[in-house]
Amino acid sequence: MSDATDGDMADLPHGNRGHQINITAALMMVAAWIFLGLRLKIRWPWGSRMGWDDIAVMLGTLIATAESGTIFRAVQCGLGMHMYHLEWEMIGPLRATIKASDILSVTALCCSKLAVSLLILRLSTFKRHIHAAWITTVFIVIWGLIAITSTAVSPENLGLRRAGWIFVGAYSIILEFVLFALPIFLVWPLKLRLAAKLTIVGGFAFRIPASILTIFRVLVVVKMLSGDPHDQTMDALDFTWDYVEPTLYSTVEMYYSLMAATIPCMHLFLKAFTKDWLRDTAAQAGPNARSHRPSAFLISSLMSKSSTTKSSASSARSTMQMRDSMTDADLLFRADGGTTAWVTHQDVEGLQNCVTNATDKIMVQQTVEVQFDDRPRAAERALLQI
Secondary structure: OOOOOOHHHHOOOOOOOHHHHHEEEEEEEEHHHHHHHHHHHHHHOHHHHOHHHHHHHHHHHHHHHHHHHHHHHHHHHOOOOOOOHHHHHHHHHHHHHHHHHHHHHHHHHHHHHHHHHHHHHHHHHOOOHHHHHHHHHHHHHHHHHHHHHHOOOOOHHHHHHHHHHHHHHHHHHHHHHHHHHHHHHOOOOOOOHHHHHHHHHHHHHHHHHHHHHHHHHHHHHHHHOOOOOEEEOHHHHOOHHOHHHHHHHHHHHHHHHHHHHHHHHHHHHHHHHHHHHHHHHHHHHHOOOOOOOOOHHHHHHHHHOOOOOOOHHHHHHHHHHHHHOOOOHHHHHOOOEEEEEEEEOOHHHHHHOOOOOOOOOOOOEEEEEEEEEOEEEEEEOOHHOO
């Protein structure tokens, strides 16, 4: 401190790791904004393709950028140096800045987890998948509230702080495991090739390193908060120096989680989901098959192909034209979840078991019922339109 003698200061170790924190935060921030730019490019035009998962990533990136600002300020106040080299009046603002950084960090992490769960919800078709995604989203919100609250009201006792960080870290690792298991639960029942399934799951597997970073962060925090067994208060720590490693791990984990949330929505992974599932389902259904499976995917595929029978009524042609003109965005915002019927009229010439000598053609009316309760998959098709 400033009241220490020159002799005392000469005997104390020197060091400044602030530049490590600044460089790490700056590089990770630039990388996160690049990934956000790629995500926004994929979602263009934003009016029809933007979803809540994209909003979560944008919000998380903004919060992470603000967190980096607090880190830069903390370095200016002395983070990365030994506390006994700092002025006493800098200790209070430095602690407040570090606490603000921790709050912003866990908030950005919460946004990154929400982005993944909301993307899974967006791609889900069956009710069990939708319910699982919603339950996961609720638990992520609960984790965020617990993490923010425990960080904001962290006690002076090191033992309580240590227990709080262990609980928050363990909860986070469990959520990451669930976010990796959900895509497997989503794609495995579908009619996809094994290679396509592995490609889709691989996009979400990029979150596994985030769990490893969480483990390392918790370990270094626990080591830092172990302190002196005879003095379990913050005063026993050289926290401006000891807090460097937790800050580095926290920064890398936060930004990497945001970038990993963008990887699954890239075309490489979603196209495997769309094209492979569509090809297998259409081949299984056949050109004249009628499916009661609630899938806008199959409807669009079958209706886009030329019919094997001729349509002789103008009402049928107009109905088909109206259906073909519907975009994926129209399917996306259809919220009735009801049943729509198309009426087609077929010439008697196309029927093998109908024989007549009448001069007028016999018109056969056929009603096909199709359910429009598969908005998530229609939303996914909208994402893939270029």
